[in-house]
Every structure is written in structure tokens, then in C-alpha cells.
Amino acid sequence: MSFINYMAREINCKIVYYGPGLCGKTTNLQYIYERTSPDAKGKMISLATETERTLFFDFLPLSLGEIRGFKTRFHLYTVPGQVFYDASRKLILKGVDGVIFVADSQIERFEANQESVENLRTNLAEQGYSLEKVPYVVQYNKRDLPNVLPIEELREALNPMNVPDYEACARTGPGVFDTLKAVSKLVLTELKKGA
Amino acid sequence: MVNPQMVMYEEEFNQIQLVVDRLVREANAKVVFIVDKNGQLIAASGEVDNIDTTSLASLTAGNIAATGGIAKLLRENEFSTQFHEGENANIHIQLVGNRVILVVIFDSKSSLGLVRLRVRKASDELNRIFESLLSKVQEPGGDSPFAEITDEDIDNLFND
Known part of the structure; x- marks a missing residue:
């Protein structure tokens, strides 16, 4: 549920990164955070354990620029994967406007991915979303690791609805912004539809 | 969607701002701010230049969500008030109308009793404002600036 502020002329949207533990959310x-100019981002917050596993969420506010005189601000959240x-x-799914499912391409995480998608579906339904x-x-x-499954196989198992999907290597960056852009576009398009 | 879209108009914003400005004065607070339950900052007043209100908003909403989760496990409806005491700063968090969160940060110049008293009064007023805002949002025929946006507008956001 985006928040439109006519006074401040801002649209605020919430995007959640979902996926199994250690998938790279x-x-x-x-x-x-590292690749965004300082004026476009706020502070990144990580509520993590001592071993840097996400305990509650990570939070990163981003400004994308203006659209028809309204500043677009995206709040990015991750969930704890375990x-x-x-x-x-x-x-964390409360009031979500868009979801990115981050799958771990490694063969041994295949079932964890499937379990996590199912969990996402259930938890969204509990909030009244589908x-x-x-x-x-x-x-x-x-995708840079040696023991990964072919894309076709992952796609068949994890993306039966054929939503936009991207190969990525979050550590070095390929695919990271493509994924974010894709979901942001969908969120804004949805906003337009709902208007 | 289950929840109606959160929209803020100038008229209600000004009313809300008046309430938080007054609460800063009457409660001797350092900072007062209002957040919606999804973590979006709605209004703020007081010494806001020295603090990161965006992060505070998100963490407060997370805090309220977690506390709500605890309440549910204990078969409570909600814990509507929270208070955190620090060495220098204290924070009082109040759920208003189960919709928005009113946060008051104060130091030794004020007291918990005073803050609670003023928060109670402000909560009633805020509740009324948000009720009327909500009914306004649900009225059909409101013109939205987003009906007009084109795919090109959206694409332009990403062309840098």
C-alpha cells in the first residue's frame, strides 16, 4: 500500500526482498547502497545477529526522481530468510507494494527456494494479498558459482507465472539494478492502474 | 487490497502538524513524529534536524509490528503503549486508532507522566483527523495525479 503525500508531493512505496536463508537478499x-549517489539514498539499517544473519530486517530508503512533480521514494526491506x-x-510483508524473490541458484538450495516461495505465498495470503x-x-x-542449476530448470520450478526474471550475482552486481528497476516499474504501473 | 491507500492532503496535513507542534511544546518534548504502521513518516516536529526520521520511522513501525505479534501470541488485541528509557533520551510510543503511531522523544526536562497526559489528549485529536482523512480517501471520484502518467514517464525515471 503506497503512501501518497499531496502536501510533500511524494509517493512512498515499499518493496520487499524475499527468499531462503543466505540467498543474497x-x-x-x-x-x-554502495552504488547509489549519497543524495538519492538514506541510511541503510541492518538488524542482524552477531554473525551477520538478518534477525528482523534490513532497510534502505531510495529516491528515484520525480514523476509528474511527485518525488518517488522507495523503501527497500529484506526479510530474515531462516x-x-x-x-x-x-x-515485514505488511503494506508491501512489490516483492522480489531472490532465489539461490545452487543445486543444493533447490528445495529451500521452493519452500520459500510457498512460504511467501502463504504469508501474503495472510495479509490479504495474492x-x-x-x-x-x-x-x-x-550465477557466478560453479554448482548452479540451469536457468530453465529454476524458471520452471520457481516462476510458473512467467513474471519478469533476471540472472544476478549480487556480490559483484550484475542483475541487481535490473531486478530493482523491473519491480519499481511494476509498482508504478500498478499505482497508475489503481488511480 | 485489504487496506485503503494511504493518502495525505494539505488540509489534514496542516491539522496534524498543528497537533504535533503543540505536543512538542506542551510535553516539553525534543521530537514528536507520526508514522503509519507500514513505516512511512507522516509528520514530525521539534529538533528533527539532528535525527534520521526516515530510519526512526521504519524502526518504530517494525517495533510496533513485533509488539503486535507478541500481543497476538498472548491473545491480546494490541499493546497500545510502549516506553523505552535511556540514560539521556526516552521514547514514548503510542498506537493511535490502530492506524498510526505517535512517537515522543524527550529528556530530563520532561517526565513520563506529563508525556502520557499530553499524548492522551493528542491521540484523541489525531484519531478524529485520521478518521475524516480516511473517509475522504474512500470517497469516489477523487482525482489522482497518477491516472495520467504514461509508460514513458515511468521509463524516464530509470534513464540515468
């Missing part, structure tokens, strides 16, 4: 945000943090994950309706893109991360 926080790494996506860190890369975006299975037992489900209660926290649910909370994966079919919410702006949604998929990212196949870690």
Missing part, C-alpha cells in the same frame, strides 16, 4: 541491498523467523517475515496480484519479480542469484 542483504547482499542485494548492500550493493544498491525458516524459524517466520513470525518476523510476516510482519502473489498473482502483487507486483512481483524473480531473481536467480549466485
Whole structure:
């Protein structure tokens, strides 16, 4: 649910990075943070454990520029990926405008990906959303690693709805901004439809 | 969608700003701000230049969400008030009308009792303003600036 402020002439949207533990959600945000000019970004917040696993969420506010005189601001959130943090994950989906599913391309994480997509579907439904309706893109991360599954196989299992999907390597950057742009576009298009 | 779109108009914004400005004075607070439950900052007043209100907004909403989660597990409807005491700064967080969050940051120049008293009064006023805002948003026929945006406008955002 985006927030339109006529007084400040701002549109604020919330985008959530979802995916299994250690798939690279926080790494996506860190890369975006490092590569964005200081005037376009706010502080990045990470609520993480001592071993740098996300405990509650990461948060990064970004300004994209103006559209028809309105500043567009995107709030990027990640969820904690580990299975037992489900209660926290649910909370972060509240009021979401767009979702990026970050898949771990490694063969041994195939089932974890599937489980996480199912979990996303369930948790969205609990908030009254459906994966079919919410702006949604998929990212196949870690494409630079040797033990990865072919894209076709991942696509078949994780993207049956054929939403926009991208190959990425969040550590070094390829695909990171493509994924963000894709979901941002979908969110703004949705805003236009709902207007 | 389950929740109606959150929209803020000039008239209501000014009313809200009046309430938070007054609360800063009457509660002897350093900073007062209002956040919606999704973490978007709605209004702020006081010494806001020295603090990162965007981050505070997001963390406060996360805090309220987590506390709400705890409440649910204990079969409570909601814990509507939270208070965190520090060495120099204290923070009082109040859920208003289960819709927005009113945050007051204060130091030793004020007291919890005073803050609670003033927050209660301000909450009632804010509740009324947000009710009327919500009914306005739900009225059909409101013209939105986004009906007119084109795919090109959206593409232009990303051409840099």
C-alpha cells in the first residue's frame, strides 16, 4: 500500500526482498547502497545477529526522481530468510507494494527456494494479498558459482507465472539494478492502474 | 487490497502538524513524529534536524509490528503503549486508532507522566483527523495525479 503525500508531493512505496536463508537478499541491498549517489539514498539499517544473519530486517530508503512533480521514494526491506523467523517475515510483508524473490541458484538450495516461495505465498495470503496480484519479480542469484542449476530448470520450478526474471550475482552486481528497476516499474504501473 | 491507500492532503496535513507542534511544546518534548504502521513518516516536529526520521520511522513501525505479534501470541488485541528509557533520551510510543503511531522523544526536562497526559489528549485529536482523512480517501471520484502518467514517464525515471 503506497503512501501518497499531496502536501510533500511524494509517493512512498515499499518493496520487499524475499527468499531462503543466505540467498543474497542483504547482499542485494548492500550493493544498491554502495552504488547509489549519497543524495538519492538514506541510511541503510541492518538488524542482524552477531554473525551477520538478518534477525528482523534490513532497510534502505531510495529516491528515484520525480514523476509528474511527485518525488518517488522507495523503501527497500529484506526479510530474515531462516525458516524459524517466520513470525518476523510476516510482519515485514505488511503494506508491501512489490516483492522480489531472490532465489539461490545452487543445486543444493533447490528445495529451500521452493519452500520459500510457498512460504511467501502463504504469508501474503495472510495479509490479504495474492502473489498473482502483487507486483512481483524473480531473481536467480549466485550465477557466478560453479554448482548452479540451469536457468530453465529454476524458471520452471520457481516462476510458473512467467513474471519478469533476471540472472544476478549480487556480490559483484550484475542483475541487481535490473531486478530493482523491473519491480519499481511494476509498482508504478500498478499505482497508475489503481488511480 | 485489504487496506485503503494511504493518502495525505494539505488540509489534514496542516491539522496534524498543528497537533504535533503543540505536543512538542506542551510535553516539553525534543521530537514528536507520526508514522503509519507500514513505516512511512507522516509528520514530525521539534529538533528533527539532528535525527534520521526516515530510519526512526521504519524502526518504530517494525517495533510496533513485533509488539503486535507478541500481543497476538498472548491473545491480546494490541499493546497500545510502549516506553523505552535511556540514560539521556526516552521514547514514548503510542498506537493511535490502530492506524498510526505517535512517537515522543524527550529528556530530563520532561517526565513520563506529563508525556502520557499530553499524548492522551493528542491521540484523541489525531484519531478524529485520521478518521475524516480516511473517509475522504474512500470517497469516489477523487482525482489522482497518477491516472495520467504514461509508460514513458515511468521509463524516464530509470534513464540515468
